[in-house]
Amino acid sequence: MSLETWSIPLRPVLPEQAAGCGSCLVRSQALFSALPEAHLEQASSSVSHVTLEPGDPVYLYGAPGAAVFTVRSGIVRFERVTAAGGRRIVRLAGQGTLLGQEALVRSPYADDVIACTRVEVCRIPRPSVEHLAQKNPHLVRELMLRWHAALDASHHWTAELACGSARSRMLRLLEVLVQLSCGREHVWLPSRLEMSDMLDLAEETSSRQVARLRSEGVIRSLRPGVATIDNLKLRQALQKVQG
Amino acid sequence: MSLETWSIPLRPVLPEQAAGCGSCLVRSQALFSALPEAHLEQASSSVSHVTLEPGDPVYLYGAPGAAVFTVRSGIVRFERVTAAGGRRIVRLAGQGTLLGQEALVRSPYADDVIACTRVEVCRIPRPSVEHLAQKNPHLVRELMLRWHAALDASHHWTAELACGSARSRMLRLLEVLVQLSCGREHVWLPSRLEMSDMLDLAEETSSRQVARLRSEGVIRSLRPGVATIDNLKLRQALQKVQG
DNA sequence: CGAAAACTTGATTAGCATCAAACCAGGTGG
DNA sequence: CCACCTGGTTTGATGCTAATCAAGTTTTCG
Numbered sequence: 172m173s174l175e176t177w178s179i180p181l182r183p184v185l186p187e188q189a190a191g192c193g194s195c196l197v198r199s200q201a202l203f204s205a206l207p208e209a210h211l212e213q214a215s216s217s218v219s220h221v222t223l224e225p226g227d228p229v230y231l232y233g234a235p236g237a238a239v240f241t242v243r244s245g246i247v248r249f250e251r252v253t254a255a256g257g258r259r260i261v262r263l264a265g266q267g268t269l270l271g272q273e274a275l276v277r278s279p280y281a282d283d284v285i286a287c288t289r290v291e292v293c294r295i296p297r298p299s300v301e302h303l304a305q306k307n308p309h310l311v312r313e314l315m316l317r318w319h320a321a322l323d324a325s326h327h328w329t330a331e332l333a334c335g336s337a338r339s340r341m342l343r344l345l346e347v348l349v350q351l352s353c354g355r356e357h358v359w360l361p362s363r364l365e366m367s368d369m370l371d372l373a374e375e376t377s378s379r380q381v382a383r384l385r386s387e388g389v390i391r392s393l394r395p396g397v398a399t400i401d402n403l404k405l406r407q408a409l410q411k412v413q414g
Numbered sequence: 415m416s417l418e419t420w421s422i423p424l425r426p427v428l429p430e431q432a433a434g435c436g437s438c439l440v441r442s443q444a445l446f447s448a449l450p451e452a453h454l455e456q457a458s459s460s461v462s463h464v465t466l467e468p469g470d471p472v473y474l475y476g477a478p479g480a481a482v483f484t485v486r487s488g489i490v491r492f493e494r495v496t497a498a499g500g501r502r503i504v505r506l507a508g509q510g511t512l513l514g515q516e517a518l519v520r521s522p523y524a525d526d527v528i529a530c531t532r533v534e535v536c537r538i539p540r541p542s543v544e545h546l547a548q549k550n551p552h553l554v555r556e557l558m559l560r561w562h563a564a565l566d567a568s569h570h571w572t573a574e575l576a577c578g579s580a581r582s583r584m585l586r587l588l589e590v591l592v593q594l595s596c597g598r599e600h601v602w603l604p605s606r607l608e609m610s611d612m613l614d615l616a617e618e619t620s621s622r623q624v625a626r627l628r629s630e631g632v633i634r635s636l637r638p639g640v641a642t643i644d645n646l647k648l649r650q651a652l653q654k655v656q657g
Numbered sequence: 658c659g660a661a662a663a664c665t666t667g668a669t670t671a672g673c674a675t676c677a678a679a680c681c682a683g684g685t686g687g
Numbered sequence: 688c689c690a691c692c693t694g695g696t697t698t699g700a701t702g703c704t705a706a707t708c709a710a711g712t713t714t715t716c717g
Contacts, residue, residue: 251573255582255656261572276558281566304554311547311554315519318561323524325568329504330494333576334614337705339498363664371577373706378665395663395714413498580673606696616674621697638682638695 191215195293200267201241202295202317205309217299223286229270231283236274238296242266245290246351246359249282250368260369262321262328263287265351269317275300288359288396332370339412340370341380342405345389349400360390360398384408434458438536443510444484445538445560448552460542466529472513474526479517481539485509488533489594489602492525493611503612505564505571506530508594512560518543531602531639575613582655583613584623585648588632592643603633603641627651 192203192215203211223229229240229247242265249262261282264270273281274297304310331343344366352358366377384390389404435446435458446454466472472483472490485508492505504525507513516524517540547553574586587609595601609620627633632647
């Protein structure tokens with residue numbers, strides 16, 4: 172990957188000062204959940220909020236990792252360019268997920284991370300994390316927990332979404348999408364091309380699978396990119412493909 | 415997974431006292447590489463060496479994580495039982511890799527980790543790591559580096575081994591196997607069944623792909639489970655499938 | 658309104674799963 | 688020693704799934 176790809180942001184990013192981490196809506200899920208009030212206040216000053224539109228990168232492969240990010244809302248995808256030259260989506264992440272942890276070991280970012288929906292993230296500069304971690308052993312534990320969660324999610328992706336028939340992979344993807352919607356009625360439904368890059372299917376196959384699930388009432392499409400999922404029917408369909 | 419599967423070790427494990435981490439052959443790659451001599455000596459006393467035969471588990475899914483392990487030699491596989499009830503191998507690891515890091519956040523082990531070849535590991539109890547980490551910030555960094563390496567390897571597996579035709583996946587698997595052989599002439603060649611569970615292929619398909627690569631001179635089988643790889647021909651074959 | 662992008666649908670083909678059978682070690686016991 | 692078994696592997700024949708090729712249709716947006 173050439174330097175240009177990450178040195179020029181695709182869209183100007185508009186950071187705004189955080190209102191304060193103490194009052195954050197996702198504080199209980201966030202990296203700083205374990206910090207005492209005093210430290211939290213200090214941390215807030217260096218944290219900025221960023222809002223991204225679908226397609227905007229959080230960061231790109233190879234860029235020097237200057238910060239980590241906490242997802243406050245929305246869904247992002249981790250993607251890589253394969254040796255064969257194609258794009259492969261290797262993971263999705265949603266609310267509460269920590270992105271770009273490799274920055275903390277001073278490694279360049281290892282993937283492209285792109286907003287799938289409108290996304291709000293908190294940008295936390297590396298030095299702030301390092302500084303707080305020195306005084307707070309709890310924070311080190313929080314970091315490791317998140318690393319564990321990321322690895323587990325990645326293994327899960329390989330085991331469940333990269334195996335089996337087109338139908339079963341699509342059904343398991345729906346499971347993940349429901350999970351990521353945090354209990355909301357509306358679920359983000361990726362484009363057919365995105366689905367293909369997640370499940371290693373041809374675009375036409377994704378389309379046919381979605382069409383079938385729609386006819387079966389598992390998916391009810393509202394507008395493009397938004398749907399509701401009939402959870403009961405999803406369970407039943409999953410049962411069948413698994414025996 | 416039932417409790418029995420991990421509470422009864424499949425084979426008695428014979429730990430022997432470590433000769434001393436300071437003189438370890440893989441010290442430069444190992445977790446404690448950054449520790450000063452004084453701390454290292456202290457650490458050695460709690461570390462035990464374990465030798466495993468092919469098929470022996472290092473640990474099993476769901477077991478309480480009481481220790482981490484450094485691979486001194488040999489190759490291990492990470493596997494999961496999928497929702498559909500099948501086995502899926504989600505990653506391989508070799509010399510220098512840290513296993514079972516989830517123990518450090520007091521999580522149960524998240525995968526089955528099984529020896530593929532004869533394997534030597536160092537078993538390091540969780541309390542030892544925690545104790546040393548308090549005094550050595552370097553160790554925390556080492557831990558994060560290893561977590562980063564694991565996540566990167568997992569993403570790589572998804573991007574390169576879980577995509578494309580049977581042939582290209584098999585070729586990329588060979589690449590990984592060469593990598594894991596640490597420059598030695600002899601390469602571990604998995605059984606056809608193992609290959610199938612790594613690449614999501616039928617056993618017969620794995621067999622046919624191996625047969626073809628053997629006829630092309632990419633693989634030269636010696637005894638079962640051991641082969642040499644013609645690196646030049648491997649490169650050429652990879653070029654072709656990727657355009 | 659026109660062009661481009663995303664999605665859908667149909668027809669055909671290629672690749673892989675599946676079914677079935679043979680083959681070949683290494684080991685066991687007569 | 689040989690007959691027999693077992694588990695891993697190979698090989699062949701067949702059918703199904705999903706890729707590919709090829710139009711269409713709908714949506715988006717300048």
